Amino acid sequence: MAGRGAATAVVYKTGGSALTMDKLIISGGKPLQGRVRISGAKNAALAVICASVMSVDKVKLENVPDISDVQAMIEIIRHLGAEATWLCESTLQINPPSRLKADPPCHLVKKLRASNLFLGPLLSRFGYTKVSLPGGCNIGVRPMDLHFKGLSSMGADIRIEGGFAVGRAPNRLQGARIYLDFPSVGATENLMMAACLAIGQTILENVAKEPEVVDLANFLNCLGAKVRGAGTDIIKIDGVPELGGCQRYTVIPDRIEAGTFMVAAAATRGSLVLENIIPPHVEPICAKLREAGVEVLENGDSIMVNANGNLQPLDIKTLPYPGFPTDMQSQMMAMLTMVNGTSVIVENIFENRFQVADEFKRMGARIKVEGRMAVVEGVSEMHGAEVRATDLRAGAALVIAGLMSRGQTGISNAHYIDRGYHRLEDKLRSLGVEVSRS
Numbered sequence: 001m002a003g004r005g006a007a008t009a010v011v012y013k014t015g016g017s018a019l020t021m022d023k024l025i026i027s028g029g030k031p032l033q034g035r036v037r038i039s040g041a042k043n044a045a046l047a048v049i050c051a052s053v054m055s056v057d058k059v060k061l062e063n064v065p066d067i068s069d070v071q072a073m074i075e076i077i078r079h080l081g082a083e084a085t086w087l088c089e090s091t092l093q094i095n096p097p098s099r100l101k102a103d104p105p106c107h108l109v110k111k112l113r114a115s116n117l118f119l120g121p122l123l124s125r126f127g128y129t130k131v132s133l134p135g136g137c138n139i140g141v142r143p144m145d146l147h148f149k150g151l152s153s154m155g156a157d158i159r160i161e162g163g164f165a166v167g168r169a170p171n172r173l174q175g176a177r178i179y180l181d182f183p184s185v186g187a188t189e190n191l192m193m194a195a196c197l198a199i200g201q202t203i204l205e206n207v208a209k210e211p212e213v214v215d216l217a218n219f220l221n222c223l224g225a226k227v228r229g230a231g232t233d234i235i236k237i238d239g240v241p242e243l244g245g246c247q248r249y250t251v252i253p254d255r256i257e258a259g260t261f262m263v264a265a266a267a268t269r270g271s272l273v274l275e276n277i278i279p280p281h282v283e284p285i286c287a288k289l290r291e292a293g294v295e296v297l298e299n300g301d302s303i304m305v306n307a308n309g310n311l312q313p314l315d316i317k318t319l320p321y322p323g324f325p326t327d328m329q330s331q332m333m334a335m336l337t338m339v340n341g342t343s344v345i346v347e348n349i350f351e352n353r354f355q356v357a358d359e360f361k362r363m364g365a366r367i368k369v370e371g372r373m374a375v376v377e378g379v380s381e382m383h384g385a386e387v388r389a390t391d392l393r394a395g396a397a398l399v400i401a402g403l404m405s406r407g408q409t410g411i412s413n414a415h416y417i418d419r420g421y422h423r424l425e426d427k428l429r430s431l432g433v434e435v436s437r438s
Contacts, residue, residue, distance in 0.1 A: 024395075024414040024425070026402035027434035028384060031270030034431045036261055038276045039065040039422035040090060041254040044212040046114040047189050048219045048251060049073045049094070053082060054121045054193065055223050057244035058095040063251045065422040066090065068415065069112045076108050076115060080122075100125075106132040106163075112419070116165075116186060119147060120194030123156050123167045130166045146187035150178045154191075154198055175200030175239055183208040183320050188235070189216050195237035196225040204235040210321040211281045215252045222246040255281040256393075257421060258303070259328045262286075264400045266294045266307040267335035272431070275302045284324045288314055288332065292339065313341035313378065318349050330356050330397035336376045337365040338404055343376040356394035359387040363405055384409040389416045396421065403433065410438075 040063035049070070052059050064070060066089060074084045074092070081097030100122065109115040109132040122129035133144070144165065148158045154173040159166050175198050180187055188208040193216070195202035207213070209231050217230030223246045226238040253276045262282070265272035266289055279286070279298045286296045286303070292314055295306040314336060318326040326349035336343040337360055347353045354374050357367040362385045366377040384407035389395030395417035402409030411417075414437070417424060428435045 021437045022412060022414050023438045024399065024411040024417065025436045025438055026384075026399060026409045026411070026428075028403050028405040028407065028409060030403075030432055031268040032261075032265045032272050032403065032431045032433070033270055035273040035275060036427050036431060038253045038258045038261070038274055039063070040251040041065075041212055041215065042067060042069060042256070042420045043114070043185070043210075044215040044254075045070055045251045046073050046112070047117055047212060047216045048249065049077060049092075050114070050117040050121055051193050051216060051219055051223070052094045053077055053080060053096050053118070054125050054197065055096045055244045055246065056098075056242055057246070058083075058093060059223075059246050060087070060248045061092045061094065061251060062090065062248065063253070064090050064092045065254065067420055067422050068418045069114065069420065072108050072112050073114065076118070079108070080118075100128075109133075114186070116144060116147060117190055117193070119151065119158075119165060119167055120190035120192075123151060123169045124173055124194045124197040127169045127171075128167065130161075130164050132164050133160075146180055146182065146184050147190050150176075150180070150187060150191040150204075151194060153178050154194060154202065156194075173198035173239075175202040175237075177203045177205070179205045180207060182206075185210050185213060188213055192217065192227060192230075192235060192237060193220065195239060196220055196223075196227065196243060197241070198237075198239040200239055202237045202239070204237070206233060207235050208320060209233070211252060211255060211278070219246070219249050222249050252281070253277055254420075255285075256325065256327045258282050259285040259325070260331050260396045260400070260421070261427075262289060262296070262303070262305045263328070263331045263335050264403055265305040266292065266311065267338070267400050267404050269307045269309075270431075271304070271306045271308075273302055273304045277301055277303050279303060284322060285328055288316060288324065292335075311335075311339045313339050313343040313376075315344045317346040318353075320349070326350055326353060327393050329353055330393045331400055333357070333367070333374065333376060334360065334397040334400040334404070337363075337367070337379060337401065338382060339376075339378040340380075341378055343378070345374045345376065347372045347374070352391075353393075355390040356397050359390075359394070359398055360401055362387055363401055363409070365401075381406060383407055386410045386412070389413040392416045392420045399424070399428075
């Protein structure tokens with residue numbers, strides 16, 4: 001679904017397939033220069049929109065990115081009976097449903113992974129939901145068992161019926177002590193939302209610590225929930241009878257969009273000031289860029305990235321937050337393709353994150369992938385080519401590779417990029433990039 005009013009929106013035909021304007025064309029070889037404002041966080045906004053259906057009052061959300069994933073999520077909550085209205089470019093007002101349509105449309109749910117976050121809120125408020133097993137990027141196995149086990153511990157009956165997750169909780173969910181086998185962001189968020197309207201106290205252990213989890217907890221507390229410990233290993237939630245009363249909430253800036261622009265500036269040996277940043281959220285990225293020899297200076301809610309001269313190779317291992325984010329691994333690989341020496345990347349989160357390596361090779365990169373490890377031998381020059389985005393972050397990485405390369409790069413499947421980057425072309429043009437759609 002194309003973003004509302006976005007200058008570079010993808011055009012879709014009936015059925016949801018991106019058939020036109022789905023190639024991004026970049027002329028590379030120039031350093032990024034200037035200032036760029038970072039938009040609201042995709043993953044925080046999606047979770048907060050899901051949580052809004054638990055409220056009995058309308059909510060106003062600010063700093064919401066106008067991206068295709070958000071548009072799909074808005075369509076889903078409208079189908080559920082909510083009213084959602086854009087008040088301006090980044091402010092969304094939601095009037096939650098008083099009665100529920102419990103089956104979000106399959107063709108929308110399959111567009112984005114975050115649609116699984118409706119399980120907890122809908123079960124908790126309405127006692128029933130039927131959600132198609134979700135889609136999103138093909139970056140590896142992301143099972144739902146942690147979600148199902150946790151909700152079952154709270155008294156829900158969860159079954160898979162014909163490709164749908166059907167949840168029933170005829171009585172209010174009950175607080176429980178739940179240990180996650182892996183600190184899954186989605187499971188942490190789903191169970192945290194479900195627990196807000198459960199009877200008694202829920203204790204979630206070994207939870208995800210990502211800033212987006214903390215942002216969701218802050219929003220829930222704004223609605224009157226009692227959530228403590230978000231950002232640590234243990235989250236405690238005391239259930240309340242009803243949520244509502246949050247007049248306005250501002251979504252945090254997107255740390256992955258920020259990281260993408262930081263790495264793009266370094267890769268092109270440019271100089272860039274990023275505004276609307278929470279510096280601690282991007283510290284793992286800052287640390288690796290500094291290790292590579294990039295100047296990174298923090299100043300309040302902005303960061304300056306300045307790269308000139310040769311950069312140093314890196315060893316990178318992706319880990320749950322506060323480790324190096326898997327969502328930045330592909331972008332960093334793009335930068336390292338033209339860093340003299342040998343870099344090693346170990347992907348510990350999603351096994352299919354290295355699909356983009358084959359596309360880099362079409363542009364002249366030298367990369368060897370063995371299982372979850374990639375060895376990158378830096379080359380002196382990359383050349384533009386026709387390449388294909390296989391997922392959201394691979395698409396962003398190919399944009400960086402195109403910016404670095406001599407000549408023109410055509411990136412097909414640009415709809416993946418539209419899922420997570422607000423007005424990307426406009427921002428790139430403001431930094432001196434020649435970019436267009438076809």
